[in-house]
Amino acid sequence: xxxxxxxxxxxxxxxxxxxxxxxxxxxxxxxxxxxxxxxxxxxxxxxxxxxxxxxxxxxxxxxxxxxxxxxxxxxxxxxxxxxxxxxxxxxxxxxxxxxxxxxxxxxxxxxxxxxxxxxxxxxxxxxxxxxxxxxxxxxxxxxxxxxxxxxxxxxxxxxxxxxxxxxxxxxxxxxxxxxxxxxxxxxxxxxxxxxxxxxxxxxxxxxxxxxxxxxxxxxxxxxxxxxxxxxxxxxxxxxxxxxxxxxxxxxxxxxxxxxxxxxxxxxxxxxxxxxxxxxxxxxxxxxxxxxxxxxxxxxxxxxxxxxxxxxxxxxxxxxxxxxxxxxxxxxxxxxxxxxx
Amino acid sequence: xxxxxxxxxxxxxxxxxxxxxxxxxxxxxxxxxxxxxxxxxxxxxxxxxxxxxxxxxxxxxxxxxxxxxxxxxxxxxxxxxxxxxxxxxxxxxxxxxxxxxxxxxxxxxxxxxxxxxxxxxxxxxxxxxxxxxxxx
Numbered sequence: 001x002x003x004x005x006x007x008x009x010x011x012x013x014x015x016x017x018x019x020x021x022x023x024x025x026x027x028x029x030x031x032x033x034x035x036x037x038x039x040x041x042x043x044x045x046x047x048x049x050x051x052x053x054x055x056x057x058x059x060x061x062x063x064x065x066x067x068x069x070x071x072x073x074x075x076x077x078x079x080x081x082x083x084x085x086x087x088x089x090x091x092x093x094x095x096x097x098x099x100x101x102x103x104x105x106x107x108x109x110x111x112x113x114x115x116x117x118x119x120x121x122x123x124x125x126x127x128x129x130x131x132x133x134x135x136x137x138x139x140x141x142x143x144x145x146x147x148x149x150x151x152x153x154x155x156x157x158x159x160x161x162x163x164x165x166x167x168x169x170x171x172x173x174x175x176x177x178x179x180x181x182x183x184x185x186x187x188x189x190x191x192x193x194x195x196x197x198x199x200x201x202x203x204x205x206x207x208x209x210x211x212x213x214x215x216x217x218x219x220x221x222x223x224x225x226x227x228x229x230x231x232x233x234x235x236x237x238x239x240x241x242x243x244x245x246x247x248x249x250x251x252x253x254x255x256x257x258x259x260x261x262x263x264x265x266x267x268x269x270x271x272x273x274x275x276x277x278x279x280x281x282x283x284x285x286x287x288x289x290x291x292x293x294x295x296x297x298x299x300x301x302x303x304x305x306x307x308x309x310x311x312x313x314x315x316x317x318x319x320x321x322x323x324x325x326x327x328x329x330x331x332x333x334x335x336x337x338x339x340x
Numbered sequence: 341x342x343x344x345x346x347x348x349x350x351x352x353x354x355x356x357x358x359x360x361x362x363x364x365x366x367x368x369x370x371x372x373x374x375x376x377x378x379x380x381x382x383x384x385x386x387x388x389x390x391x392x393x394x395x396x397x398x399x400x401x402x403x404x405x406x407x408x409x410x411x412x413x414x415x416x417x418x419x420x421x422x423x424x425x426x427x428x429x430x431x432x433x434x435x436x437x438x439x440x441x442x443x444x445x446x447x448x449x450x451x452x453x454x455x456x457x458x459x460x461x462x463x464x465x466x467x468x469x470x471x472x473x474x475x476x
Binding site: 239 | 345346347348349350353356357360361364365366367368370371372373374375376378379398401402403405406408409453455456457458459460461462463
């Protein structure tokens with residue numbers, strides 16, 4: 001038992017109850033189906049912009065060379081063009097590899113002290129695997145959902161869904177991404193619980209998004225495969241939202257509103273949480289700056305003009321006194337005064 | 341965050357933010373604020389005179405795919421072709437011969453909702469529309 005994940009779990013259960021009871025007993029369809037989704041989207045977009053602008057206003061005085069390869073220096077020393085880029089193009093490749101393939105995570109190693117004492121570093125790719133499955137399946141699920149928000153649905157969205165359901169198991173066909181998403185989220189949660197070092201550094205804000213996404217995935221899977229929902233009614237509601245003619249269909253039940261409430265909370269919570277790494281990854285100075293520390297002079301952006309008193313000025317001020325006590329001067333009395 | 345502070349690499353950051361806003365609001369400008377009409381599947385004369393489907397309309401709406409899937413498994417694996425409704429009415433478990441007998445207007449019935457929510461059930465990979473079948 002751990003207060004961090006128990007409190008997150010209780011929070012998500014409370015959110016479920018709020019939406020379910022609110023709709024089923026309270027009849028608050030307008031609140032959960034229209035007002036909260038709009039508010040969440042606004043919070044998401046405004047909060048996201050606020051965060052990114054705030055970051056962009058923080059000066060980065062120096063290129064942070066946290067690199068994984070040889071810096072470009074003398075022509076006969078082979079340099080790592082992508083792992084330690086010195087050009088914009090190299091940075092672009094490094095960023096693309098970071099964003100699309102999570103290259104930093106791929107370097108993950110496990111450190112262990114064995115008997116002896118002997119220190120060993122092991123290849124550890126499970127976190128990378130879990131993360132990449134999670135992110136790509138979540139992206140697929142997100143893009144698939146555009147069929148509820150677009151009319152007519154462009155054909156590329158249908159191709160994605162056909163690819164996702166290529167197993168053709170049952171009707172409605174099993175879509176792999178939903179289950180992959182749930183499995184990956186569960187793995188990422190269990191990892192935090194069972195690895196002591198990771199548990200030690202895990203906070204409620206690490207567990208909460210995981211539970212929230214589990215709730216989203218489970219409610220979605222429930223609606224598609226088990227409890228069923230009037231899908232035409234769902235699209236009526238979602239199309240109403242995106243065309244600013246919100247309507248509440250009578251045929252859609254509580255689980256749908258729970259699903260919608262969870263994802264609304266997810267988007268509203270987004271800008272205030274670790275989830276902002278979506279924007280943050282593009283702003284990370286250790287990845288998006290070419291390592292040109294030695295090539296170019298970098299001026300500290302918060303440098304203010306410093307009032308200095310140079311030796312020449314000092315000597316001008318005290319020349320006579322210095323000569324009086326016999327201190328050596330660079331310019332004589334005549335030269336000094338002649339210059340003035 | 342004070343207002344005097346300037347943005348570093350402002351051009352790039354603003355370009356990125358514009359891309360973000362365009363993507364995040366994609367459904368809003370794609371639809372031009374115009375809601376597509378809600379599909380209303382048309383019933384054939386035969387379906388209208390029958391009045392009830394094998395189950396209630398609401399159930400059929402959300403469960404028909406599951407029923408067809410169960411039918412397929414029952415017919416193919418157990419060679420049982422008879423479906424009994426809770427009211428005790430019996431039907432031949434067949435998409436082509438039972439469902440499409442009344443709902444012979446696939447384009448105006450099945451496809452209406454399927455197209456609206458962009459699903460392409462693979463039923464039609466094998467089962468062909470009634471009129472086409474009679475033509476051949």
